[in-house]
Amino acid sequence: MKPRFLRFWMAQVALAPAWLIVIFAYIGTILWTIQISFTSSKVFPVSNYVGFSQYTRLFGSERWIISVQNLAIFGILFIVGCLILGFLLAVFLDQRIRAESVFRTIFLYPYALSFIVTGLVWQWTLNPTLGIQQTVRNWGWESFTFDWLSRGDRAIYVIALAGMWQASGLVMAILLAGLRGVDGELWKAAKVDGIPTWRVYLHIVIPILTPMFVTATVLLATAVVKVYDLVVALTNGGPGISTEVPAKFVIEYLFQRQNLGLATAASTVMMITVLCVLAPWLYVQYFRQPRSAH
Amino acid sequence: MATVSIRDLEIEFGNLKVLRNLDLEIEQGEFIVLLGPSGCGKSTLLNAVAGLLDVSAGQIWIGGKNVTWEEPKNRGIGMVFQSYALYPRMTVTGNLSFGLKMAKVPKDEIDKRVARAAKILQIEPLLDRRPAELSGGQRQRVAIGRALVRDVDVFLFDEPLSNLDAKLRTELRVELKRLHQGLGSTMIYVTHDQIEALTLADRVAVMNGGVIQQLASPKEIYRRPVNRFVAGFVGSPSMNFIDGRLSVEGGVASFELANGKRIDLAGYEFEKPPEHGRPATLGIRPEQVDLEQRDPSSRPIPVNLTLLEPMGADSLVWGDVGGTTFSVRIDGDAHVQTPSATDAFFQPAYASIFDLASGQRL
Amino acid sequence: MASLTANAPVEPSGPRPKRIGPGRYGVYAFLIISALFFLIPLYVMIVTSLKPMDEIRMGNLFALPGSPSFDAWIKAWSQACTGLNCNGIHVGMLNSIKILIPSVILSIAVGSVTGYALSFWRPKGANILFAILLLGAFIPYQVFLYPLVRILSMVSLYNSIPGVVFVHTIFGLPLMTLLFRNFYAGIPIDLFKAARVDGGGFWAIFLRLMLPLSTPIIVVAAILQITGIWNDFLFGLIFAGRENFPMTVQLNNVVNSSFGEKEYNVNMAATILTALVPLFVYFVSGRWFVRGIASGAVKG
Numbered sequence: 001m002k003p004r005f006l007r008f009w010m011a012q013v014a015l016a017p018a019w020l021i022v023i024f025a026y027i028g029t030i031l032w033t034i035q036i037s038f039t040s041s042k043v044f045p046v047s048n049y050v051g052f053s054q055y056t057r058l059f060g061s062e063r064w065i066i067s068v069q070n071l072a073i074f075g076i077l078f079i080v081g082c083l084i085l086g087f088l089l090a091v092f093l094d095q096r097i098r099a100e101s102v103f104r105t106i107f108l109y110p111y112a113l114s115f116i117v118t119g120l121v122w123q124w125t126l127n128p129t130l131g132i133q134q135t136v137r138n139w140g141w142e143s144f145t146f147d148w149l150s151r152g153d154r155a156i157y158v159i160a161l162a163g164m165w166q167a168s169g170l171v172m173a174i175l176l177a178g179l180r181g182v183d184g185e186l187w188k189a190a191k192v193d194g195i196p197t198w199r200v201y202l203h204i205v206i207p208i209l210t211p212m213f214v215t216a217t218v219l220l221a222t223a224v225v226k227v228y229d230l231v232v233a234l235t236n237g238g239p240g241i242s243t244e245v246p247a248k249f250v251i252e253y254l255f256q257r258q259n260l261g262l263a264t265a266a267s268t269v270m271m272i273t274v275l276c277v278l279a280p281w282l283y284v285q286y287f288r289q290p291r292s293a294h
Numbered sequence: 295m296a297t298v299s300i301r302d303l304e305i306e307f308g309n310l311k312v313l314r315n316l317d318l319e320i321e322q323g324e325f326i327v328l329l330g331p332s333g334c335g336k337s338t339l340l341n342a343v344a345g346l347l348d349v350s351a352g353q354i355w356i357g358g359k360n361v362t363w364e365e366p367k368n369r370g371i372g373m374v375f376q377s378y379a380l381y382p383r384m385t386v387t388g389n390l391s392f393g394l395k396m397a398k399v400p401k402d403e404i405d406k407r408v409a410r411a412a413k414i415l416q417i418e419p420l421l422d423r424r425p426a427e428l429s430g431g432q433r434q435r436v437a438i439g440r441a442l443v444r445d446v447d448v449f450l451f452d453e454p455l456s457n458l459d460a461k462l463r464t465e466l467r468v469e470l471k472r473l474h475q476g477l478g479s480t481m482i483y484v485t486h487d488q489i490e491a492l493t494l495a496d497r498v499a500v501m502n503g504g505v506i507q508q509l510a511s512p513k514e515i516y517r518r519p520v521n522r523f524v525a526g527f528v529g530s531p532s533m534n535f536i537d538g539r540l541s542v543e544g545g546v547a548s549f550e551l552a553n554g555k556r557i558d559l560a561g562y563e564f565e566k567p568p569e570h571g572r573p574a575t576l577g578i579r580p581e582q583v584d585l586e587q588r589d590p591s592s593r594p595i596p597v598n599l600t601l602l603e604p605m606g607a608d609s610l611v612w613g614d615v616g617g618t619t620f621s622v623r624i625d626g627d628a629h630v631q632t633p634s635a636t637d638a639f640f641q642p643a644y645a646s647i648f649d650l651a652s653g654q655r656l
Numbered sequence: 657m658a659s660l661t662a663n664a665p666v667e668p669s670g671p672r673p674k675r676i677g678p679g680r681y682g683v684y685a686f687l688i689i690s691a692l693f694f695l696i697p698l699y700v701m702i703v704t705s706l707k708p709m710d711e712i713r714m715g716n717l718f719a720l721p722g723s724p725s726f727d728a729w730i731k732a733w734s735q736a737c738t739g740l741n742c743n744g745i746h747v748g749m750l751n752s753i754k755i756l757i758p759s760v761i762l763s764i765a766v767g768s769v770t771g772y773a774l775s776f777w778r779p780k781g782a783n784i785l786f787a788i789l790l791l792g793a794f795i796p797y798q799v800f801l802y803p804l805v806r807i808l809s810m811v812s813l814y815n816s817i818p819g820v821v822f823v824h825t826i827f828g829l830p831l832m833t834l835l836f837r838n839f840y841a842g843i844p845i846d847l848f849k850a851a852r853v854d855g856g857g858f859w860a861i862f863l864r865l866m867l868p869l870s871t872p873i874i875v876v877a878a879i880l881q882i883t884g885i886w887n888d889f890l891f892g893l894i895f896a897g898r899e900n901f902p903m904t905v906q907l908n909n910v911v912n913s914s915f916g917e918k919e920y921n922v923n924m925a926a927t928i929l930t931a932l933v934p935l936f937v938y939f940v941s942g943r944w945f946v947r948g949i950a951s952g953a954v955k956g
Contacts, residue, residue: 183377186381188375191345192393194366196396199396207382
């Protein structure tokens with residue numbers, strides 16, 4: 001057998017691509033981005049350090065503030081909506097119903113689609129002149145109005161709806177797997193104890209599913225921060241700037257408005273927010289030793 | 295206190311008949327063990343008594359009441375599960391009281407019952423813990439406690455000890471027996487472990503293929519198994535089976551080995567008069583064979599001994615009789631030469647003889 | 657309970673009388689309404705693509721096409737315009753395929769080796785590497801973009817297909833590593849030890865023992881990567897360059913920046929065409945897709 005250091009040497013060689021990616025493409029680029037955010041760079045990066053003034057400008061920018069507000073509205077509606085709808089779908093699917101796999105396939109297929117496709121489909125379906133609104137009016141309900149896509153104060157809700165349409169199936173799949181994993185004897189015990197079904201879900205099943213809910217929430221939250229294509233396809237930030245989101249803000253200032261300093265400041269803020277939310281979850285999920293093995 | 299009566303019960307899953315024409319009368323205060331290999335229908339029977347699955351035909355009576363269509367909670371039963379099935383995010387107190395709260399039992403009554411159950415099971419210091427913080431034995435006590443607080447007359451146990459290690463299993467077995475003596479409730483207990491069955495039961499129902507093969511006291515099951523299945527399933531190591539045929543000459547029955555050698559069966563109680571020439575199986579338990587003749591009624595049987603397996607207090611000697619595996623349990627201090635050819639001795643009164651074709655006791 | 661029937665009380669015997677309560681109908685009602693919610697956009701997309709524009713202008717979204725025709729599909733495929741280019745969406749599809757195949761192979765190759773080394777060998781620093789990779793999976797891409805553009809321009813890979821492939825490999829690494837690491841964590845360590853005792857080295861164990869065992873997880877990884885990379889918009893937009901835009905980018909350009917009158921039927925046909933590949937993968941893979949979601953999401 002080879003000497004010990006040699007065996008591990010080979011493992012290190014195998015990990016070299018991963019290390020290179022992590023060091024240069026992840027850490028290196030992040031540090032570079034942060035560095036630029038402290039300069040007055042416009043079209044090209046310059047070394048003129050201006051402290052936190054890009055960050056001050058950022059939070060003075062109406063466009064950014066609207067973006068952050070939109071992200072909050074979208075995020076809460078999208079996450080809560082997906083969790084509730086996904087949970088209900090999973091529970092109802094778990095009632096020994098007929099054609100379960102057909103329903104499951106229908107609920108999950110949007111998740112296989114591109115956000116661009118989702119955005120365009122909903123843009124067309126809710127098209128104020130030829131979409132659902134006009135269709136219902138043609139049916140005889142003349143005053144029916146559903147023009148949220150063209151209303152600055154409502155369009156963000158449409159984006160949340162489209163997001164839910166796409167991602168509820170994900171929650172359903174995760175929770176359904178969790179429900180199937182619940183010990184069948186627990187249900188029997190609850191039946192012998194005479195506990196009504198809804199109470200079993202409330203007091204016994206939901207607590208058991210907590211880790212799945214957390215996982216689903218983390219996945220959804222990541223999607224929220226990254227949300228870009230959906231907005232581009234559905235509203236392109238409009239009407240006006242009413243549905244701008246941070247990810248889009250950054251791309252635009254990087255590649256169209258050519259304000260590197262501001263864009264990198266915004267992306268740094270995004271990253272820090274994500275890290276604050278994620279760190280505890282990652283720690284619990286992957287690095288903490290379980291308290292007691294079952 | 296309550297009797298349990300199962301009448302002509304049938305259960306099918308799809309086209310598969312899991313239980314067939316099953317009748318079982320359980321007296322009040324009796325400890326019945328349903329024993330059998332996995333898939334024999336013992337758990338199905340227990341679940342049917344609990345009302346956790348629908349019967350296909352027949353009736354179930356508990357405490358003189360027909361409960362065939364009754365919900366589990368209204369049957370006056372408590373149940374303990376193999377996986378304990380404790381509600382994971384509740385404390386021990388929560389687990390014990392949850393069902394009572396649902397049944398709208400007054401608060402002080404709940405407290406009283408929980409305290410009593412905790413005292414009986416000696417889990418008082420654990421009341422504020424969650425299941426994840428308990429050991430296997432403690433979890434099983436809580437599971438028993440959950441049945442106990444329901445103040446029921448019939449307890450159902452579904453392999454409650456099989457997830458525990460050997461030492462704990464022995465401890466809890468004794469405790470269960472004590473609990474039964476203290477409460478005097480009717481208990482139905484499912485297991486595939488024959489030691490549990492023989493130690494705990496007033497009567498054992500040995501099941502196979504959805505049918506109760508034998509329902510009798512542990513002693514009877516061990517001594518006079520009604521068929522080859524029961525004989526082979528109960529006892530460890532398994533009973534020795536030697537094929538041959540019966541021979542009756544001048545009113546004296548003997549067992550003829552394949553090589554023509556005859557063994558006198560004087561002392562064996564036949565169920566019905568033996569027929570000459572009937573193909574049969576002679577069954578002898580390893581612990582009822584000896585390598586010396588200690589009793590005048592003992593009969594010799596020629597064996598080849600090949601291997602000695604010391605087990606502490608006693609030893610197993612393995613060999614064969616005319617090619618069929620044969621084992622003998624002897625004193626741990628005894629000396630045996632292996633390999634060797636010798637005579638083993640057994641008393642026909644303690645042996646069993648089965649019909650070769652049907653496996654029924656003769 | 658026994659006397660619920662109109663006749664004289666029946667002694668309960670045999671199966672409980674079946675009661676199909678309103679609850680049961682409620683379950684199906686909920687599921688069917690939900691299914692409609694999920695299906696309507698798909699339905700609208702298909703019927704719109706089969707209608708001529710005259711019919712669409714009548715504003716009856718749900719009506720079946722009077723005379724279904726594939727004209728819009730043909731136009732979307734070969735004539736749809738992005739800006740002044742009117743070569744149809746098939747250009748994007750070819751680009752997407754050119755990006756997809758090397759990206760999937762490369763990311764799975766790197767991810768499987770990394771996952772293998774991390775789960776069985778654990779050399780020094782393995783935990784740190786894994787932690788950073790995990791974090792990387794969740795960090796918004798916006799932080800990486802500009803420096804990556806600069807790095808890729810330095811090595812002349814910016815605005816090229818190899819450039820996008822490289823970016824997909826980089827950002828596919830966390831998920832791929834996680835997938836394979838979790839899978840290998842489920843393989844008994846004794847198997848690995850036995851192979852070591854038999855004299856297997858790093859690569860021999862990987863290629864001869866682990867890789868043949870990995871078929872299921874490779875399928876899962878391929879499903880996730882094919883749908884993920886096909887559906888990508890951001891990387892294609894930024895790194896591929898105008899000539900190499902993948903289908904999603906081209907689709908968005910067709911629909912959202914076309915001049916003149918909007919041809920909704922062509923738009924929807926183009927949308928369906930773009931969705932075909934992931935939908936095909938989804939319907940063919942079925943349970944594997946779900947498994948992919950679960951194994952990517954939950955600790956193995």
